[in-house]
Amino acid sequence: MSAAIETSAVGKRYGRAWALRDCTLTVPPGRVVGLVGANGAGKSTLLHLAVGLLRPTEGQIAVLGRAPGDDATQLARVGFLAQDVPLYSRLSVGDHLRLGAELNPGWDERVARARIDRVGLDPSQRAGGLSGGQRAQLALAVAIGKRPELLILDEPVASLDPLARREFLADLMELAADGLSIVLSSHLLADVERVCDHLIVLAGGQVRLAGDVDQLLAAHKVLTGPRRDPDRQPADQTVIQQRHTDRQSTMLVRTKQPVLDPSWTVSDVGLEELVLAYMAAPSAATVGRAAAPRLRSVT
């Protein structure tokens, strides 16, 4: 089964600034992928490349095995929910379903209707008059009504109240349980921790970290112990982040081997801590002694 998204040194430039540079990723299918990073890190750019709204300046990107947005067949396989949930404010809820039916040969009216009914939306109400949560649900209904294989969402819950956010995420998880591959970008790490089993961390237009959450967490450890020199760490440990007081050193390391030095207290790392460390770390090459050329998928 082809990867959900596969990129090879893909980059996008606007004028002189690179929004995304040299990104190489392989996102396996059947996952709920969290794309995290600060505002301006390149999340939207990457997602827009994946749905064909943008074309890469360099490199390649393949979605479900084919170039994005190339033709009607490819467009039908990928559902998209853009940032701030754009809808036609003068069209009603029912009109939006009609839009879905007219523009998508593979439209399943029952699925879309079921979602609308479940959320309690009135088909005759104008989209402009809906609340944030209702808009998100309507857009979701339109996106999945065409029965896509992959659903991409750009910060879908950022502006929703906590209840609407929880309901939306729960609905997404139900879709994931049915086998839909999902990629969603978010800067709310708590949500990512709950719902995502694969993670991509972007910072400054580059991929800092990517991989299955379980594997990433298993491969990193927090070491606490008496103050010492990070360059003395064994070669198979890459120091991602370090803090020192005059007596104590704390390091986040990436390693495949167990930590044998008894002077260290070894603990697991939480997802939020891990993501923040990679977002804050300077460009990969300068971290720690064993300069890993790129911090990518952890195998």
Add this chain to the structure above:
Amino acid sequence: MIEFRIEPTTGVSPYRQLVHQVRQALLLGVLREGDQLPTVKEVVAAVAINPNTVLKAYRELEFEGLVEGRPGVGTFVTRSLVDSSLAAHAELRKDLSGWLEKARRAGLDDDSIAALFESTFRSGRNEGVA
């Protein structure tokens, strides 16, 4: 039917919390032999966590012999913990009381005892993980 709750702030991973809650339910008799666990879809609809987390929890419970997955039907409880665990608990409780007495006679206060337990517990777990 059991209802799950995920507490994100406890530092315990969601899948562990699910496993723990099923075990609790079995201990308390809320779940009995033959009862069906909620489907993966039902759990994620209620609790908004990744379906793989639920699958992992159910797999672990199956590995422990507590439940059994029947394809196309659901996941069912195969063993009750009510009786067997009580006996084991009593034994362990006695051992634990003895150890606690020894620790206090050695001069450890509450915090030292807790720290000693934590670090031994963790290192015992890590040995299995790394």
Add this chain to the structure above:
Amino acid sequence: MLWLSWRQFRAQAALAFGALVIVIVALVMTRGHVVDTYSSAGDGDLTGFYVWLRLLGTALIGLPAVIGAFWGAPLLTREFEDHTHRLAWTQSVTRNRWLATKLALIGAATVVFVAVFALVFTWWSAPIDSTGNRIGTANFAQRGIVPIGYALFGLTLGALAGTILRRTIPAMAAALTGFFLVRIVVQKLVRPHLIGTEAVSTPSFGSNGLHGWIVSTRTVDAAGRTISTKAAETTLTAACDITRATADVDGALAACARRLGIHDVAQVYTSDRFWTLQVAELGLFIALTALTAAVCFWWLDNRTS
């Protein structure tokens, strides 16, 4: 896609065609009076309310630019400004089909709207035109079928401006400016050479009795060489002894010119060539429409969001 395009366009269409119905009714009902005014029994002078109706012709001249600004430019800029293109372009229709359907629908509405307006107005103005000429004046642009070409061009120019500039107000401004620029250039520089003019010999210094549009004239001597009017005057006054004291200077000049074989050659579009010129200019603007649309599609495809 057709349904969506219609759904988005129908309010504007209702407004435009509603206004058109009122205009057509007014023209049809008043035509009788126009005929009477310009018949042999009438005085050939329309007053009052009819002055307003004649101004519909001016409206017809501005209409293509308005269509470009209000139908063409917002076609894309509304979507870009609301970000709804991110919704529309991620359904199962390609960007090309999306644009093509929208342009086809609004293009068809434009053709019908302008054709009805222009042809009814031409019919209504026929009595007025029979006393003057409509090929050589600014009236050419508000009669017949050329307004259809102008309007289609205006529409696609507006769409192109919207594709490039992406904001409604700048695109509208660009569409209006660009349209009038092209129109003026065509009117002044291209139209005189669009279909071949006829060379007609006319008497110098007299009335020429031509019906139509005199694009240019020049004075020639008996041998056919072009001479300037000044040179002709000098030659004639010398040859025929004409001074300021002569009784009828113009008459004398004219008679003298006849004797010496000096005459004017006028490049003319005669009135009977009105429809030929109309078709030619319509063809030109349809070609411009196609070109503009092609650039629009290219830009959409290659300069993505």
